[in-house]
Amino acid sequence: MAEGKVKALQSSKFWFMEARKSIPGGVNSPVRAFQAVGGEPFFVKRAYGSKIVDVEDHEYIDFVGSYGPLILGHAHPAIVRAIQEQVTHGTSYGAPTPLEVELANLVKTAMPSIDLVRFVNSGTEATMSAVRVARAFTKRKKILKFEGCYHGHGDSFLSKAGSGLATLGISASPGVPEEVAALTLNVPYNNLDAVRKIFEKEGKEIAAVIVEPIPANMGVILPHGAFLSGLREVTREYEALLIFDEVISGFRLAPGGAQEFVGVRPDLTTLGKIIGGGLPVGAYGGRSDVMSLVAPLGPVYQAGTLSGNPLAMRAGIEMLRQLQMPGFHKSLDETTHRFVEALRITVKRRNWPITINHIGSMLTVFFTGKPVIDYASAKTSDTKAYAKFFHEMLRRGIFIAPSQFEAMFISSAHTINDLSKTADAAEQILEKMY
Ligand SMILES: *Cc1c(COP(=O)(O)O)cnc(C)c1O
Numbered sequence: 001m002a003e004g005k006v007k008a009l010q011s012s013k014f015w016f017m018e019a020r021k022s023i024p025g026g027v028n029s030p031v032r033a034f035q036a037v038g039g040e041p042f043f044v045k046r047a048y049g050s051k052i053v054d055v056e057d058h059e060y061i062d063f064v065g066s067y068g069p070l071i072l073g074h075a076h077p078a079i080v081r082a083i084q085e086q087v088t089h090g091t092s093y094g095a096p097t098p099l100e101v102e103l104a105n106l107v108k109t110a111m112p113s114i115d116l117v118r119f120v121n122s123g124t125e126a127t128m129s130a131v132r133v134a135r136a137f138t139k140r141k142k143i144l145k146f147e148g149c150y151h152g153h154g155d156s157f158l159s160k161a162g163s164g165l166a167t168l169g170i171s172a173s174p175g176v177p178e179e180v181a182a183l184t185l186n187v188p189y190n191n192l193d194a195v196r197k198i199f200e201k202e203g204k205e206i207a208a209v210i211v212e213p214i215p216a217n218m219g220v221i222l223p224h225g226a227f228l229s230g231l232r233e234v235t236r237e238y239e240a241l242l243i244f245d246e247v248i249s250g251f252r253l254a255p256g257g258a259q260e261f262v263g264v265r266p267d268l269t270t271l272g273k274i275i276g277g278g279l280p281v282g283a284y285g286g287r288s289d290v291m292s293l294v295a296p297l298g299p300v301y302q303a304g305t306l307s308g309n310p311l312a313m314r315a316g317i318e319m320l321r322q323l324q325m326p327g328f329h330k331s332l333d334e335t336t337h338r339f340v341e342a343l344r345i346t347v348k349r350r351n352w353p354i355t356i357n358h359i360g361s362m363l364t365v366f367f368t369g370k371p372v373i374d375y376a377s378a379k380t381s382d383t384k385a386y387a388k389f390f391h392e393m394l395r396r397g398i399f400i401a402p403s404q405f406e407a408m409f410i411s412s413a414h415t416i417n418d419l420s421k422t423a424d425a426a427e428q429i430l431e432k433m434y
Contacts, residue, residue: 010055010056012040012043012054026041027041029164030164030168031067031164031167031401031402031406032402035167035168036167036403037386037387037390041402042055047075048073048075049074050062050073050074051074058397060397060398061418061422062074063399063401063409064399064400064401066273066278067273068216068248068274068409069276069277070411071252071412072412072413073413076322078318079277079278079315081318083277083279083311083314083315086311086314087311089310094305097313099313099314100308100313103119103275103320104119106320106321107271107283110255111257111269112256113266113267113269113286113287114269114285114286115288115291116288116294117285118284118294119281119307120307121280121307122152122281123270123272123282124151124152124153124154125304126271126282127245128154128156130243130268131154131208131210132300133268133293133294133302134267136299136300137207140207141205141207142206143156144184144186144187144195144206144209144210145157145161145184145185145186145211146212147375148166148189148218148221148375148405149161149189149210150163150164150165150166150212150217151210151247155177156180159172160375161217162217162218163217163405163406166217166218166375166403166405167405167406185198185206189218189373190221190373190374191374192234195231199237199238204238208242208243208268209231209234210243210245212244212247213249213264213266214248214258214261214359216248216406216407218375218378219406219407220357220359220362220363220407222359222373223262224373228264229262235267241267242266243269243286244268244270245269245270246258246269246271247271247272248273248407251271252274252361252362252409253329253359253360255320261360267286268285268287268290268291269286274323276316278315279316281309281312329361332360332412333360335361335410335416335419336360336363336410339422340356340358342423343426343427346427350431350434352430352434353382355371363408364406364407367404368380368381378404383404386403386404389426389429389433393422393425396425396429398421398425
């Protein structure tokens with residue numbers, strides 16, 4: 001009996017049951033609950049490198065990577081050391097530190113569009129604050145976003161959004177006043193005509209266009225040739241600001257983010273995920289005339305008890321230093337490319353109804369034969385097939401996101417062996433499915 005009880009205490013099932021008694025749905029972020037794929041989540045005991053281990057000691061090759069931050073894998077020795085060193089000196093001061101200056105300088109060097117940068121605690125805070133500043137600067141109220149893009153859970157962004165909202169089929173969240181929602185305009189991604197049309201009608205009221213330059217929250221989508229430069233032209237013409245939400249793409253695609261990759265310079269940029277080295281961080285920054293409005297330099301209020309947190313700053317500094325190693329992105333991208341090509345060749349040979357979108361070290365396997373270029377086409381995916389694929393992968397020790405509308409992230413900790421095992425498993429599973 002005692003043994004039975006010990007076993008129960010070690011099971012994910014037990015912890016999920018306990019969690020649901022005290023946490024809504026048992027999780028602190030909705031997608032984690034596995035609702036879209038069915039079944040119950042595993043509870044994590046520890047993680048290292050490319051592996052994540054549950055409380056029952058099952059080990060998985062992890063392609064979720066905490067939804068983006070872990071480009072070096074779990075518990076990278078340099079990051080662990082940096083955090084360990086810092087923690088002995090205290091965890092929060094409520095006073096400025098040289099660490100914040102150092103990280104700000106690393107960000108500015110990586111992204112020349114940023115003159116001034118403010119650190120916050122999450123991507124959500126970064127986008128909310130960026131929009132506030134944009135509204136203050138332009139003295140306009142409306143913002144334009146794209147269907148299926150995700151900008152965190154601020155009230156203004158919870159319409160036709162990606163990530164967990166796409167996963168759960170929530171198109172607008174109760175609790176957001178209609179008056180607030182009405183200030184957010186949505187058009188399809190990659191559709192410059194729709195952008196121009198809406199600007200012709202309401203351009204004088206639009207404070208900013210906010211966009212994931214490379215969307216990854218409706219699965220990975222690639223921008224068409226002139227889409228992002230077109231956004232730059234339209235916003236300039238109407239004197240609205242262009243905000244690149246690089247919470248995922250920043251430092252993942254290139255040291256200078258998607259803006260370096262595509263050669264378009266936004267007015268404001270939001271960051272998160274990777275710049276925290278796995279600790280909670282966000283940042284927003286950009287043109288000095290706009291960012292000068294932020295308090296205490298200007299009148300736009302934005303603050304944070306734990307902002308610029310020394311542990312997070314220290315982890316972020318170490319992360320960015322690691323990414324500056326010569327050839328880091330090139331090597332990671334090449335590894336990913338080989339993995340994706342192997343999958344693509346198999347899919348093509350068998351004529352399976354699957355589309356793989358890929359850029360840098362992120363990809364999405366969409367269960368549709370049609371090209372996926374926006375939210376509407378992403379939604380043609382067979383999410384039941386995805387759910388089956390997800391569970392079969394999990395059974396073989398491979399963890400991908402429990403939702404069709406997320407990216408698969410490759411880290412520098414993934415070995416060739418991890419990737420070939422994953423490609424083989426995918427082939428076997430799809431063989432059985434089709
Ligand atoms: C994750 C994400 C956010 C929100 O960041 P949080 O840290 O989860 O609040 C915002 N924008 C994009 C593009 C993201 O991927």
